[in-house]
Amino acid sequence: MILTIxxxxxxxxxxxxxxxVLLAANQLILAWMFLRVLERFSGLEAANxxxxxxxxxxxxxxxxxxxxALLSVPLLSMRMLSGEFREGTFSLLGAAPVSLGEILxxxxxxxxxxxxLMGLLPLLMTLGLxxxxxxxxxxxxxxxxxLWLTGLMFAAVGLFASSLSAQPGLAAVVAYGVLxxxxxxxxxxxxxxxxxxxxxxxxxxxxxxWFLLGVVRASDLLYFGLFTGFFxxxxxxxxxxxxxx
Amino acid sequence: xxxxxxxxRGQRRNGIxxxxxxxxxxxxxAMEKLLSVRALERRYGEHLALAAVDLRLTRGEVLGLxxxxxxxxxxxxxxxxxxxxxTAGEVRVLGVDLVRAPxxxxxxxxxxxxxxxxxxxxxxxxxxxxxxxxxxxxxxxxADAVSRAKSRCGLAEAGRRPLAKLSKGYRQRxxxxxxxxxxxxxxxxxEPTEGLDPVQIREVRDLIRDLAATCGVILSSHILPExxxxxxxxxxxxxxxxxxxxxxxxxxxGLGRFRxxxxxxxxxxxxxxxxxxxxxxxxxxxxxxxxxxxGEAPAQLARLLVEQGCGLMELxxxxxxxxxxxxxxxxxxxxA
Numbered sequence: 377m378i379l380t381i382x383x384x385x386x387x388x389x390x391x392x393x394x395x396x397v398l399l400a401a402n403q404l405i406l407a408w409m410f411l412r413v414l415e416r417f418s419g420l421e422a423a424n425x426x427x428x429x430x431x432x433x434x435x436x437x438x439x440x441x442x443x444x445a446l447l448s449v450p451l452l453s454m455r456m457l458s459g460e461f462r463e464g465t466f467s468l469l470g471a472a473p474v475s476l477g478e479i480l481x482x483x484x485x486x487x488x489x490x491x492x493l494m495g496l497l498p499l500l501m502t503l504g505l506x507x508x509x510x511x512x513x514x515x516x517x518x519x520x521x522x523l524w525l526t527g528l529m530f531a532a533v534g535l536f537a538s539s540l541s542a543q544p545g546l547a548a549v550v551a552y553g554v555l556x557x558x559x560x561x562x563x564x565x566x567x568x569x570x571x572x573x574x575x576x577x578x579x580x581x582x583x584x585x586w587f588l589l590g591v592v593r594a595s596d597l598l599y600f601g602l603f604t605g606f607f608x609x610x611x612x613x614x615x616x617x618x619x620x621x
Numbered sequence: 622x623x624x625x626x627x628x629x630r631g632q633r634r635n636g637i638x639x640x641x642x643x644x645x646x647x648x649x650x651a652m653e654k655l656l657s658v659r660a661l662e663r664r665y666g667e668h669l670a671l672a673a674v675d676l677r678l679t680r681g682e683v684l685g686l687x688x689x690x691x692x693x694x695x696x697x698x699x700x701x702x703x704x705x706x707x708t709a710g711e712v713r714v715l716g717v718d719l720v721r722a723p724x725x726x727x728x729x730x731x732x733x734x735x736x737x738x739x740x741x742x743x744x745x746x747x748x749x750x751x752x753x754x755x756x757x758x759x760x761x762x763x764a765d766a767v768s769r770a771k772s773r774c775g776l777a778e779a780g781r782r783p784l785a786k787l788s789k790g791y792r793q794r795x796x797x798x799x800x801x802x803x804x805x806x807x808x809x810x811x812e813p814t815e816g817l818d819p820v821q822i823r824e825v826r827d828l829i830r831d832l833a834a835t836c837g838v839i840l841s842s843h844i845l846p847e848x849x850x851x852x853x854x855x856x857x858x859x860x861x862x863x864x865x866x867x868x869x870x871x872x873x874x875g876l877g878r879f880r881x882x883x884x885x886x887x888x889x890x891x892x893x894x895x896x897x898x899x900x901x902x903x904x905x906x907x908x909x910x911x912x913x914x915x916g917e918a919p920a921q922l923a924r925l926l927v928e929q930g931c932g933l934m935e936l937x938x939x940x941x942x943x944x945x946x947x948x949x950x951x952x953x954x955x956x957a
Contacts, residue, residue, distance in 0.1 A: 377754075377755070377757070380751070380754040380755065381755075384751055388742055391742050392742065463736075463738075463740075463741075464734055464735070464736040464738055465739065465740060466738075467702065467732065467738050468734075468738035468752065468755070468799070470702070470703060470704035471703055471704055471727060471731075471732035471734075472727060472752075473723075473724045473725070473727040473756065473757055474724070474755060475723075619704065619705060619706045621665055621706070
């Protein structure tokens with residue numbers, strides 16, 4: 377049942393112009409960023425290079441892709457629940473023998489598939505260099521994993537925001553609000569410093585940073601898992617409350 | 622498997638009931654209780670949207686929820702479909718508690734909301750296939766269920782059409798097809814003929830009668846003739862409360878009771894004294910409700926009124942109890 381709903385969401389995402397426009401815009405901007413990183417790197421003398429090519433790409437291109445995901449994912453997720461509330465189609469799901477959890481997970485997985493497509497863009501571009509350059513595949517895998525997990529967390533936040541109102545626009549604004557707050561909440565301003573406070577721990581970019589360095593830490597995996605689950609649980613709560621009215 | 626076997630028996634039994642007609646009280650008691658609603662209540666904060674609603678529905682019956690707009694019909698149907706939780710009370714579908722075991726209860730429910738729940742980006746076939754999956758119709762039976770529902774709703778030729786391009790009538794048909802394609806025992810239709818043209822209304826009525834042969838149907842409407850045309854039972858709601866419940870086959874027009882309108886109305890005693898008249902009652906300056914003695918023909922009354930020179934303008938059989946209650950509510954609303 378979850379798969380049925382996920383398939384439907386993926387299909388709707390791929391049939392709507394919004395999905396493709398976002399994908400194309402992301403690709404265009406990332407390509408620009410990719411070329412800039414390459415140009416700067418190849419222009420430098422070997423002695424001035426502080427990091428390898430893969431690391432440069434990881435820290436610049438992949439972190440930039442995460443910022444783009446912050447902008448795109450709420451646009452993809454905003455209609456998933458609030459659009460159904462507005463059009464009255466949610467009552468189709470509500471009257472079917474499907475639990476709210478299944479509905480929510482179906483929507484989440486559909487969104488996750490779209491996020492995955494988007495998260496693979498930087499990796500695909502970078503792999504294009506594999507013929508001529510010596511790439512650190514381990515680092516690339518870690519960075520892509522980090523980007524993907526970040527995208528999934530954004531998707532959960534987006535779904536939660538979408539469950540709040542029947543206005544997709546409002547849902548997007550709420551999602552932006554939450555995500556920007558989770559971006560700036562870190563107080564040190566220096567990502568990756570060892571002594572992290574609670575506020576640093578709360579911000580997603582702190583955790584993504586370690587992935588971009590090629591370090592996959594259990595605590596970071598836990599952070600993304602926890603926050604994704606937390607926002608999905610909030611969305612579930614919200615759907616249940618909506619039924620109670 | 623068990624479930625299917627039970628359903629098969631139900632239909633056969635039901636077929637017999639169908640042929641014997643609705644009036645057989647013995648049979649209806651023997652029939653399966655599809656829906657039982659007890660002391661249903663729904664609040665929105667302080668506002669009481671529904672209070673003390675009791676409903677019963679057995680296979681083969683069509684129950685009409687009648688009431689002016691805002692009477693609580695949609696709220697009631699949303700609760701019965703599982704889209705809204707009741708504040709208090711109990712809803713059982715085939716004996717399964719809708720609040721405690723929603724997934725099991727919903728397998729037996731088909732629901733058409735006020736606005737057909739259509740996804741504009743899908744085609745008719747795609748949409749119905751998706752609905753069949755949602756209602757857990759097995760892969761083997763899915764194509765068959767979709768084509769059956771389409772042919773029942775007059776959509777056989779419309780499979781490739783995008784939902785966004787459909788006219789209002791077709792949207793409604795797809796909405797109904799979606800509600801019946803998994804062959805539920807209980808079909809809930811919220812204003813199924815709203816906004817349709819007369820030909821479409823007739824088609825939907827025929828479909829509802831057809832559905833009632835195998836399952837129970839509950840529908841809402843704010844139009845009295847609509848309910849009288851298809852329902853076997855009616856419940857009148859106003860301000861969230863049940864005002865009147867009746868079986869329509871019992872709700873026959875009062876035998877020998879007529880409404881007369883006269884140009885030159887005589888005093889009431891003159892009318893009462895006419896031969897054959899049992900009683901008369903004034904309904905205004907020139908209208909009366911006249912009850913005839915058993916065996917007297919209305920033609921006789923007409924002849925007498927003409928002979929008396931009363932200027933007979935109208936002589937019509939008096940309305941049913943249902944009509945009177947309904948128009949009383951509407952009158953009350955308009956007066957308020």
